[in-house]
Amino acid sequence: MKIVVTGGAGFLGSHIVDLLAETYPKAQIxxxxxxxxxxxxxxxxxxEQKSKIDVVVGDICDQSLCRRTLSRADLLIHTAAESHVDxxxxxxxxxxxTNVLGTHVLLExxxxxxxxxxxxxxxxxxxxEIPSGSAHEGSPIMPTNPYSASKAAAEMIxxxxxxxxxxxxTMVRGNNIFGIRQYPEKIIPIFIMKLLSxxxxxxxxxxxxxxxxxxxxxxxxxxxTVVEKGELMQTYNIGSNEEYSNLEIxxxxxxxxxxDPKDWIDYVADRPYNDIRYGVTADRISxxxxxxxxxxxDDLPAxxxxxxxxxxxxxxxx
Ligand SMILES: NC(=O)c1ccc[n+]([C@@H]2O[C@H](COP(=O)([O-])OP(=O)(O)OC[C@H]3O[C@@H](n4cnc5c(N)ncnc54)[C@H](O)[C@@H]3O)[C@@H](O)[C@H]2O)c1
Numbered sequence: 001m002k003i004v005v006t007g008g009a010g011f012l013g014s015h016i017v018d019l020l021a022e023t024y025p026k027a028q029i030x031x032x033x034x035x036x037x038x039x040x041x042x043x044x045x046x047x048e049q050k051s052k053i054d055v056v057v058g059d060i061c062d063q064s065l066c067r068r069t070l071s072r073a074d075l076l077i078h079t080a081a082e083s084h085v086d087x088x089x090x091x092x093x094x095x096x097x098t099n100v101l102g103t104h105v106l107l108e109x110x111x112x113x114x115x116x117x118x119x120x121x122x123x124x125x126x127x128x129e130i131p132s133g134s135a136h137e138g139s140p141i142m143p144t145n146p147y148s149a150s151k152a153a154a155e156m157i158x159x160x161x162x163x164x165x166x167x168x169x170t171m172v173r174g175n176n177i178f179g180i181r182q183y184p185e186k187i188i189p190i191f192i193m194k195l196l197s198x199x200x201x202x203x204x205x206x207x208x209x210x211x212x213x214x215x216x217x218x219x220x221x222x223x224x225t226v227v228e229k230g231e232l233m234q235t236y237n238i239g240s241n242e243e244y245s246n247l248e249i250x251x252x253x254x255x256x257x258x259x260d261p262k263d264w265i266d267y268v269a270d271r272p273y274n275d276i277r278y279g280v281t282a283d284r285i286s287x288x289x290x291x292x293x294x295x296x297x298d299d300l301p302a303x304x305x306x307x308x309x310x311x312x313x314x315x316x317x318x
Contacts, residue, residue: 007080179216
């Protein structure tokens with residue numbers, strides 16, 4: 001079995017590769033990654049203890065490389081993306097190039113190479129702001145920033161391939177994902193790295209924006225649950241009930257260092273648009289037997305320790 005993981009040297013991708021290496025140690029696992037600032041081959045070290053990992057360094061916008069990499073593949077798991085909302089307010093065209101054009105090029109390569117199973121990773125942010133309650137998979141797509149707009153546009157390409165070619169794609173839309181190996185630009189690792197380097201936590205706006213959190217190992221398990229048991233041409237939310245405001249996250253991280261949040265938080269200018277809350281129902285994936293097993297609360301001490309040991313990797317962080 002040949003399994004290609006785009007973005008496999010990134011955060012979520014590397015956790016998926018960990019799970020693949022453990023579950024299918026005899027498969028040919030191919031990481032296809034451009035190694036942007038967010039990708040790091042050291043993220044594959046755990047998986048490499050369990051299985052051989054082949055690495056193709058390249059861009060998913062490169063058509064001939066996509067075809068060569070996907071030749072005779074049995075499964076494509078597509079996680080590669082420009083993934084940070086804040087960056088998307090600056091260089092949004094790069095988001096459209098990788099997230100939309102890159103997805104299109106990959107799907108076209110899969111079509112020519114007859115890849116029989118494709119898992120496309122999307123985000124709960126495509127629903128836009130959900131001030132209360134939960135979006136289900138049929139809820140309207142209403143993105144509010146260039147990142148989520150590019151992810152929504154990629155979903156439209158998927159939809160077109162479903163309708164036109166009955167392309168064997170399944171899609172997942174995840175909550176915020178947390179865990180080790182996340183580049184310190186997202187809220188949890190950047191706050192940990194700031195405190196490790198003696199700096200205050202820059203909290204957007206009033207800190208009241210709410211997010212739900214799923215651990216990276218749980219998200220990887222969700223992806224594989226959908227690959228193994230999900231229906232083709234179907235979408236599955238990956239969601240938890242663990243919801244925190246950004247201020248609560250900042251306070252939890254301060255607590256790990258024994259710091260009083262009042263002394264360690266700097267309120268900074270908000271994003272041009274900052275969704276107050278996202279919320280999804282995960283009933284559909286729960287029916288396949290997936291439930292989250294981990295929590296920010298329980299995992300935070302180990303995550304802080306990981307950044308204490310490995311923070312040197314991110315010399316140019318933030
Ligand atoms: N992190 C989250 O909280 C979260 C939540 C929901 C959904 N997602 C989605 O999950 C996926 C992975 O997110 P992440 O947080 O792991 O991202 P990440 O930024 O940590 O990793 C992205 C990876 O993609 C690679 N990449 C970027 N552009 C590429 C290109 N043109 N060609 C090949 N490789 C390229 C990078 O080198 C990196 O290894 C994304 O599709 C994202 O939209 C993430």
